[in-house]
Amino acid sequence: MNEHDSERIAGLLEAEGLLSVSEESDADVIVLNTCCIRENADNKLYGTLGHLKTWKDSREGRQIVVAGCLSQKDKDVVQARAKWVDVVLGTHNVHRTAELLEHSRSNGPITEIYDEAVEDDHVLFPSALPARRETTYNAWVTIQIGCDNTCAYCIVPSVRGKEISRQPEDIVDEVRRLADLGVTEVTLLGQNVNSYGRDLTLAERQAGGDVRVRPLFADLLRNVGTVPGIKRVRYTSPHPKDMKSDVIAAMAETPSVCEHLHYPLQSGSDRVLALMHRGYTAQRYLERLAEARAAMPDIAITTDIIVGFPGETEEDFVRTLEVAAEANFDSTFTFIFSPRDGTEAATMTEHFVEPSVIADRFDRLRVVVERSALLLHEARAGRIEEIVVEGPNRKRDGHFTGRTRQNKLVHFASQQALRPGTYGTVEITRGAPHFLEGIFREVLAEPTHRVRIPVAVAGH
Ligand code: SAH
Ligand code: SF4
Secondary structure: OHHHHHHHHHHHHHHOOOOOOOOHHHOOEEEEEEOOOOOOHHHHHHHHHHHHHHHHHOOOOOEEEEEEHHHHHHOOHHHHHOOOOOEEEOOOOHHHHHHHHHHHHHHOOEEEOOOOOOOOOOOOOHHHOOOOOOOOOEEEEEOEEOOOOOOOOOOHHHHHOOOEEOOHHHHHHHHHHHHHOOOOEEEEEOOOHHHOOHHHHHHHHHOOOOOOOOOOHHHHHHHHHOOOOOOEEEEEOOOHHHOOHHHHHHHHHOOOEOOEEEOOOEOOOHHHHHHHOOOOOHHHHHHHHHHHHHHOOOOEEEEEEEEOOOOOOHHHHHHHHHHHHHHOOOEEEEEEOOOOOOOOHHHOHHHOOOHHHHHHHHHHHHHHHHHHHHHHHHOOOOOEEEEEEEEEOOOOOOEEEEEEOOOOEEEEEOOOOOOOOOEEEEEEEEEOOOOEEEEEEEEEEOOOOOOOOOOOOOOO
16 A cells, blocks of 8 residues: 555655656655555654765755655644654645645645645646556556554554545556556455445445445456456455455456455454454354355465564464364465554553564564465466566566466566566475475466666756
8 A cells, every 4th residue: 555655645746747766866866655554664764864864965855755654643742843844644645746746845844744634625636646657557546545443453544544545446447548558467455355345335325315424345356357458456455344255256257356355363363352352253254265166266365463462472373273274275474563653552561572582483484384385386386377577586687577367476587578568477496484486388468567767867
């Protein structure tokens, strides 16, 4: 989500005539886009800003922008701690970047944070903004902003606001436009994509319309998935409590929707899941997973797991290991619980788990997941898989990297040079815990996107 926000800010500034440069020393404007979901981003930000003060002072007219959810959370703190920052933007103010830069040029530093996306009619749905896409054959498409859930550890609802779905026609239109530009793969983004559209149907109903209040995600998947030119559709993240059969059916029945489900478990212990307010049990999670596998036998499953949620006992953690083993994950993002100010879990200080215990659990979970991943990957050896080329492998001549439909990274040898965005087939020769290896077979489709000429030099 943050990377996509960065693309939007870059896109907006380019639309205003700014050029992107690769060296800090060539730049006139630096934008720091922050995230506060985990880690001690605060210290990193203020450390970086300290360093940028020298950068700013060494040339007249230089400007610094701080955007993202950390500035949303800290509001006025950023400029109080770093007076040399010119513009501070909240998560709902991205579209104002260029205007605020201009404004601060004559009027000095400015902070602009909206608490809700709907507070001001200036606020646009973010995806309506131009984006400077970092890669050209695939694109992120925001379908929903904010989150209405109350996971006890999570700061997203307070920094990204309430859940608002974008109109389905706007999303499909954007995907059509992207396809016209040669984009072949889209990833639909939202914090809880399964509830996409519930707010839209509710509003229609409240306005007197004869509609059933329901999520529209399954319909959206089908509509996006049939846009001509779109070969691969991905999405992230679904919430297990809202995962319904209609979404599984839409995935299975829409050929362009990839056989990959990122399905965040968080914990395998029902007691911890309840403390987290996740709204499902491990059994229910596994049942939905079995349903998805029955509909799409070759589906890859990845997940998010938090280790060391306050009060997590050895017994709770062993349940996580058991459920992870049973779920047979292809990979996990494992996070160490990080207390975020303002969340319920951050107040459970007397139940915080010792860092050494967390480190040990983190390793034990890694072993379990690497075991299932290795077996799943080894089982792919000998198969011919469709890949899209990401680029040359910088470390090995004659080698490239690509992604399968299951979102697996593949390192492969190829006699012919291949451009990013090329679709082809690779024979898989070996599986490792975090990637596959193979040999290139044949090109299925040349890239269709327009090649963007990188702009590297300032002042031209
Ligand atoms: N909306 C998505 C998740 C967004 S945050 C969902 O519900 O799945 C991405 C991941 O960061 C979460 O799945 C969670 O595993 C992790 N995370 C969020 N807050 C955290 C915290 N305070 N400490 C550790 N991990 C956290
Ligand atoms: Fe955070 Fe939960 Fe919302 Fe995901 S669903 S963004 S974890 S509150």
